[in-house]
Amino acid sequence: MDTTTIKPLLEIRDLKQHFPIKTGSLFNRKVGAIRAVDGISFDIYPGETLGIVGESGCGKSTTVRSIAQLYKPTSGSVVFNEIDMVKADTRSMLKARQDMQLIFQDPYASLDPRMTVRSIIAEPMVIYNNRKLLPKPMTSNEMELRVEDLMERVGLNKVFKNRYPHEFSGGQRQRIGIARALALNPKIILADEPVSALDVSIQAQILNLLGDLQKEFGLTYLFIAHDLAVIQHISTRIAVMYLGKIVEVSESAQLYDTPKHPYTVALLSAAPIPDPKIERERKRIILTGDVPSPDTERVGCYFYDRCPKKMPWCSCHIPPMFDITDKHQVACWLYNKEDVSKISLKDALSDAAKHTTEEKPKGIEK
């Protein structure tokens, strides 16, 4: 995709989502913050699928929810439909959000058990109609037809429209969730782990369905999953997240062939491949330890504690995104133009101290 001429559909700049940790019953003193998403920036272009991959707790789901304004972001901007959804007033935000819909992970928890399939799928239309935000008001008859049409598109028999969610299996429920997301003809769908709760054979059905719908309606996806194979299958570009930061962005084939960030390399090597011959010959990079808690502000690389290639420099400098190619960026000091591996801890620390007055360390001083 030519990224120079096409305008991005969604622009995210330095998005932060911090959740306060409070203590005390009377004054609710704020004692710290969980930095769930800690300054991420990326663009999504029309028609592409951007996959975000990472382990649990790295902020994937929070990213999606902050973009959709389900949480009010702490700072940063989300530009969609030519407005900044973070700063916009509620009504224009809602109007913009019409073109942005979500599919959730758990098909058992994301559908109201007391609503029929018809009312679940029609709900977005009803809400936007009542608020007079639809481009053209809809009659209930039009909605009925739209529900039937959507059910057929996602592979559900329309005679089931009066049934309740508990009468469906997990895969069918996820189809209901997809139909609901399509109800307002969105431009972009944010899918938060849509297949991770499903069995393998059902997962393939849903992935195929999402692919078909993308071709049919020209949809753009932001697709979140922890399963690398699923992400690789569905995405055109992949962003790898770790501890609230994006550590690497690349086209999906490139990421698998030439991963750059030590975390991506470890993640790819840890993901099992369903082929015994390959499995036996593969070399695993086993990371030690667990993901640290995101409640402290970091001065160095976020992956420093577990990194097999860490250097003294990394402990006190947050890496910016370095370009490998124009479509491949990585946040790791190994890819800095100048070699920082020889710099001792003492020099690195004094260099970092010089930068504390500045906002961000930008690189090495000449």
Added chain:
Amino acid sequence: MSLKANAKAVLEVKDLQTYFKTDAGIVKAVDGVSFTIHEGETLGIVGESGSGKSVTNLSIMRLIPSPPGRIVGGQILFEGEDILKMSESEMRDIRGDKISMIFQDPMTSLNPFLKISTQMVETIRLHNPKMGKKEALERSIEMLKLVGIPSPEKRINSYPHQFSGGMRQRVMIGQALSCDAQVLLADEPTTALDVTIQAQILELIAKINSEMGTAVILVTHDLGVVAGMCDKVCVMYAGRIVETALTDDLYARPSHPYTEGLIKSVPRMDTANKDKRLFSIEGQPPNVIDLPPCCPFHPRCHEAMEVCEHAYPPQKDLGNHHEVACWLFCDEEAKRQALQDATQQEKA
């Protein structure tokens, strides 16, 4: 990784049937499952949710809640003795001591009110009543060191909530191994964990398997995990084993249409299949209540024949320990005979 030639069979499951009685009818969760596991071997049981993998494991441990569940038939031979015929107290000597189990969810399988030390010492002393508390504590620390918990002397006094998911799973494995179990049943041990932690845990299980000669039964739905870990694989569908083979053989020559579909429907990282649709098995897994006596996979099978709708296929040996239950591998004569018998039975 191949089958050890003279290894002793530690556990033999023969025609196991575990049924659950519900208001809607009898659920045949496990219906005629047979397999053998030898010393130092890793056996994978693969299947989708509801296929009876976990119930098979729980049956071996005799932990089926009864009622509603009951083991209605079959044998489970541990070192030649049928554990289904044992008394509860005899069973208690085997459970946790000779046969141990790791559960899927490390968050809920440790007692949140008790320190790790208390829980581990309890297990050890229950099976070795002669061992003193101090000695048991030392053994616990040793086990934690074995499973790779840093500074176990300090961490043993922690409570489960102070550990992360991966560390809790390590504690579970340490606990399960503290009595030198001969068979380790791992029921989806890494499903609740992230890939990097999963790699740590799987490496640990593989190490225990090779160093201590513990036989491992690994229940999972992840075909990637099986490929890397197991010597032999059983594929389960609707309470039965549809295919058993050595791991290499299974991936190279999946014979049952279900196994074939399962392997093809998983997206793979290493082969770029961009813009290609995934192979998908249409339809849903069957409801296991009152299944008719036919192949349960036939409504979803792309190679279904008339006989599949009327009779359950016999187990066919394809050589080299590869067995499959599918009519595709039976000769015409057998099919005709089965069809004839089935129609006669239906008439009567």
